[in-house]
Amino acid sequence: MARKPPDPPPAEDPDDAALFRDAIGPVRELPAPPLPPSKPRPRPTPRMAARDEAEAVSEFRRAMTADALEAGDALSYRRDTVAPRTLQRLRRGEFAAQEELDLHWADAKTAEAMLREFLVHARQHGLGCVRIIHGKGLNSDSKTPMLKNLVDRMLRHRSEVVAFASAPANQGGTGAVLVLLAQKR
Structure with a gap:
C-alpha cells in the first residue's frame, strides 16, 4: 500500500503581538509614572524657644529664692480689712487654733495639695x-525652708485667709503659723 505523503509544513503563524497592534490601530504612549516621594526632611529644632524657656525657668527660680524666707524669719501678713491690733494678738497667740495641719516631711507637691x-x-x-506646722527648714537640702x-506664698493668695503670723514660741515658733480665716457667709 502506498504511503500517504507527509502533510505540508504548516505556514508560519503571524506574530500575535503584530496581529494585536494591527487590530487596535495606532496608540499613544503613556507618560512615565512619577518617582516615589523622597524621605521627608526632619522638622526644624526650635533652639531659640528652648533657650528662652530655659532662661525663663532660671529667672523664675532666681526670683523665687531672691525674696525667700530664711529658717528664723517670722511670717506675718494681714489684709487691709484687718486691724493691726488683730495681727498683734495673733502673734501673741491670743487666738486658739481650732484645727492643726502638720506638713513635716511632705514634699512640695503633696504639701500644697x-x-x-x-x-x-x-x-x-x-x-x-487654724495652725499649720511647716517646720523651720533646718533639714532642707537647699538650705532654704521650702515648706x-x-x-x-499660698496663704497670701487664698481668699479665705485674712491674716497669718508665725506662732508664739510655745506653739511652734517660726516653724508654725497661726491663720485667721474669714467668716463663712
Whole structure:
C-alpha cells in the first residue's frame, strides 16, 4: 500500500503581538509614572524657644529664692480689712487654733495639695483660726525652708485667709503659723 505523503509544513503563524497592534490601530504612549516621594526632611529644632524657656525657668527660680524666707524669719501678713491690733494678738497667740495641719516631711507637691484641702475643710466647717506646722527648714537640702516659703506664698493668695503670723514660741515658733480665716457667709 502506498504511503500517504507527509502533510505540508504548516505556514508560519503571524506574530500575535503584530496581529494585536494591527487590530487596535495606532496608540499613544503613556507618560512615565512619577518617582516615589523622597524621605521627608526632619522638622526644624526650635533652639531659640528652648533657650528662652530655659532662661525663663532660671529667672523664675532666681526670683523665687531672691525674696525667700530664711529658717528664723517670722511670717506675718494681714489684709487691709484687718486691724493691726488683730495681727498683734495673733502673734501673741491670743487666738486658739481650732484645727492643726502638720506638713513635716511632705514634699512640695503633696504639701500644697494637703494645704488646699485643709483650708477648704476649715472654711466649710466655719473655723476661725487654724495652725499649720511647716517646720523651720533646718533639714532642707537647699538650705532654704521650702515648706515655709510655700505656705507663705499660698496663704497670701487664698481668699479665705485674712491674716497669718508665725506662732508664739510655745506653739511652734517660726516653724508654725497661726491663720485667721474669714467668716463663712
